[in-house]
Amino acid sequence: MAKTCVAVIFGGCSSEHEVSCVSVQTIIRAMNRDKYDIVMIGITKEGQWLKADSVEDITSGAWYSSKVKAMILPDRGIHGIMLQKEGEMPSFVRIDVAFPVLHGLNGEDGTIQGLFELAGIPYVGCGVLASAASMDKFYTKIIAATTGVRQAAWTPVLGEELTADAESVLDRVESERTYPVFVKPSRAGSSQGVSKAHDRKELKDALLLAAEHDRKILVEETIKGREIECAVLGAYDPKASGVGEIVAGDVFYSYDAKYSNPESKTVIDPEMAAETVEAVRSYAVAIFKALDCFGLSRVDFFVCEDGTVVFNEINTLPGFTAISMYPMLWGARGLEKEELVDRLIAMAAER
Numbered sequence: 001m002a003k004t005c006v007a008v009i010f011g012g013c014s015s016e017h018e019v020s021c022v023s024v025q026t027i028i029r030a031m032n033r034d035k036y037d038i039v040m041i042g043i044t045k046e047g048q049w050l051k052a053d054s055v056e057d058i059t060s061g062a063w064y065s066s067k068v069k070a071m072i073l074p075d076r077g078i079h080g081i082m083l084q085k086e087g088e089m090p091s092f093v094r095i096d097v098a099f100p101v102l103h104g105l106n107g108e109d110g111t112i113q114g115l116f117e118l119a120g121i122p123y124v125g126c127g128v129l130a131s132a133a134s135m136d137k138f139y140t141k142i143i144a145a146t147t148g149v150r151q152a153a154w155t156p157v158l159g160e161e162l163t164a165d166a167e168s169v170l171d172r173v174e175s176e177r178t179y180p181v182f183v184k185p186s187r188a189g190s191s192q193g194v195s196k197a198h199d200r201k202e203l204k205d206a207l208l209l210a211a212e213h214d215r216k217i218l219v220e221e222t223i224k225g226r227e228i229e230c231a232v233l234g235a236y237d238p239k240a241s242g243v244g245e246i247v248a249g250d251v252f253y254s255y256d257a258k259y260s261n262p263e264s265k266t267v268i269d270p271e272m273a274a275e276t277v278e279a280v281r282s283y284a285v286a287i288f289k290a291l292d293c294f295g296l297s298r299v300d301f302f303v304c305e306d307g308t309v310v311f312n313e314i315n316t317l318p319g320f321t322a323i324s325m326y327p328m329l330w331g332a333r334g335l336e337k338e339e340l341v342d343r344l345i346a347m348a349a350e351r
Contacts, residue, residue, distance in 0.1 A: 003037045006345060007072065007081060007095045007121075009112070010058070011043040014104030015192045015213065021058060023320040024101040026327070028055045030337035036345075039081060039093060041070045043102070051083060072098065074118035097348045098123040100317065105187060108317045109135035122348040126316040130292045134316045137186045137218055140291065147286045149311045152220040152302075153177070159215035162207055169207070170200055173219050183207055186216035196222070223310050225302035226270075230284040231318070231329040232297050233343065235350045238288050240281035241329040245270040266325055268332045272303065279309045287314060295347050298326045 008031075010024035011017055021042075031038060040052035042063045051070035052063035069084045072095075084090040098121050100112055110132035116123040126134065133139045141151055155176045161169050173181070183206035185193040193213035195206035203219075210217040227246035232238050245267040284299035291297075291314065298318035302310040318326035320337075330340050 003035060004097060004345065005037045005039065005080075005093070005095045006031070006097045006099050007039045007041055008099045008101060009041045009043065009072075009107075010101045011045075012102040012104065012107040013043065013045055013047050014102070014106055014108075015188065016103035017045050019319055019321065020101055020103050020107070022322075023103070023324070025055050025058055026320040026322070026324075026337065027099070027101055027341055028058075030341045032338060032342070035342075039070070039095065041072075041081070042066070043107075072115060072119060072121070074115060076118075076120040079120060095121060097121070097345055099345065099348075100125060101320065103317055103319065104192075105135070108315075109187060122351060124344045124348050125295045126293045126297065127351070130294060131316050134291050134293065134297070134314045135187050136216070137184060137313060138216055140314060141218075143290055144287050144311055144314075147283070147290050149283045149287065150308065151311045152182075152223050154221070155219045157207060157217040157219060159211045159217070162211055162217075166204060166207075170204060173203060174200065177219055177221055179203075180222050182220045182222060183210050184218045184220065185210045185213035186218060188213040223302040223304065223312075225304040225308075225310065226272075227312075228270075228272075228280055228301045228303050228309075229325045229329070230280050230299050230301070231326045232284050232288045232293070232299060233295075233330065233335075233340075235294060235347050238285055238293070240284045241333055242269050243272065243277055243280050244268050244325045244329050245272075246325070266323060266328060268328055273307060276303060276307050276309065283309060283311065287311060294351065295344055296326070 010020045012020055042050050042052050049069055049071045050066040051068040052058055057063045067085055071082050073082050078092055080095040081093045082090050098116050100107055110128040113128045113131050133143055155173050157169055180196055180198045183195050183197055193210045195209055197203040197206045229244050231241040247265050280301055287299055288297050298315045300312040302312055320327055327337050
């Protein structure tokens with residue numbers, strides 16, 4: 001039987017470039033070489049598309065010095081990649097499936113999904129609309145509100161408002177929210193640019209930091225509760241995994257706490273009332289469907305002391321690192337990484 005040719009794309013221009021380069025190694029190692037021909041394409045932070053020759057080159061960073069450009073073209077007749085080494089004529093590789101392992105902007109926000117749609121190439125994960133809406137916390141909140149699931153109350157702030165009259169913005173936020181508050185860029189992942197503010201000075205600093213990541217900013221009420229995550233897998237009849245708990249080694253699960261603090265840990269199937277677990281699982285699927293997601297997503301919640309479940313956010317291309325919750329949750333249900341990756345690739349043809 002002919003192998004399926006899969007283009008695995010990693011790196012990217014976002015602030016989560018390094019996380020992507022780790023996630024992709026897990027995915028490539030989980031791919032059965034008897035079933036798949038793999039073309040590895042790395043996107044540098046500057047936006048260059050380069051061919052990586054091996055997973056070892058990704059680990060070492062040698063791919064950054066690749067002399068071969070590798071670009072997916074929108075021409076449906078090509079249905080794949082143009083490879084070009086400097087000074088030589090280009091060659092073309094037809095691919096069956098694209099597997100974007102890109103976190104954050106320009107990878108998880110519908111942009112590269114649009115390229116796959118133009119090229120007519122089946123791809124792993126959510127489509128253009130779901131990716132864009134789920135990446136943008138403004139619109140995630142608006143759409144998720146239709147499910148009736150409780151969310152943290154929030155105040156929107158635009159970067160241009162902050163530049164024009166920061167004091168008025170601070171006054172407005174303080175009139176609507178009570179300290180402490182969380183300040184988040186609307187479109188950033190892995191907790192990049194997120195801060196907790198306890199007073200006016202910290203709020204201003206947090207808004208300025210968030211504005212470095214996005215012109216749209218959310219100021220949210222602080223929800224006191226356990227950080228609970230749930231993995232969703234499927235096409236038109238998605239299923240939820242069990243739940244996992246994040247125990248942050250810092251004030252909150254920031255980027256550094258997630259990837260650099262050894263005190264942070266994940267707990268699979270933590271002690272929790274059965275009805276609360278089922279509420280999280282059903283809410284995760286409801287939000288997945290409301291946002292028109294496809295393939296995979298991780299849905300994050302807070303569970304308060306009284307058992308109230310509060311939706312936090314959704315991640316349409318969750319991490320696949322050694323400490324990432326998504327593959328761990330499915331592994332706990334007997335779905336190991338190789339089968340999980342197989343299912344994701346197979347679903348690409350169902351779109």
